[in-house]
Amino acid sequence: MNTTTRIATATAGLAGIAAIGLIGAGAAGAGTMPVTHAGEPSVAMTITNHTNKTEHLVTSTISGNGVWVNGPSRTLAPGASEIIKVVAPTGQKLAVNIAYRVGTGGPTATYEVLNSQTNTNTGTTGMSGPGAGQHSITHNFGSHYPATNISFDQW
Numbered sequence: 001m002n003t004t005t006r007i008a009t010a011t012a013g014l015a016g017i018a019a020i021g022l023i024g025a026g027a028a029g030a031g032t033m034p035v036t037h038a039g040e041p042s043v044a045m046t047i048t049n050h051t052n053k054t055e056h057l058v059t060s061t062i063s064g065n066g067v068w069v070n071g072p073s074r075t076l077a078p079g080a081s082e083i084i085k086v087v088a089p090t091g092q093k094l095a096v097n098i099a100y101r102v103g104t105g106g107p108t109a110t111y112e113v114l115n116s117q118t119n120t121n122t123g124t125t126g127m128s129g130p131g132a133g134q135h136s137i138t139h140n141f142g143s144h145y146p147a148t149n150i151s152f153d154q155w
Contacts, residue, residue: 042148043094058100061096065090071084093116095112108128115146
């Protein structure tokens, strides 16, 4: 093998390793969870605040033996997003409920995911309180049980 061939082969090998690293980095997004057994329910929910007001955390609850991997922030600034992660190491179902007040006296935005083998849904997700009609929440499931990924957009 001459020097040019060796350099070309080494360069191709390094490019392949870099590509594998980038693929692995992309896979380590919202859906990467510390699961302890097959079929363990998990929820990764991305919340984006599209309003011009800061959202202030009111409540955050989980059920179904769930534990926080990455809990909600106390505030969510206008235009900001956060990823909330929850797993249920010993459960068969999982419910996550996060509520934020929009601004200081605005409506409450509730983001809820119910994740079970028989049904994965958005439960009581919606707006309530004064000015609720001026806002809306849309959602999109990326995956369902057991590893549920969902994005919520509050407008």
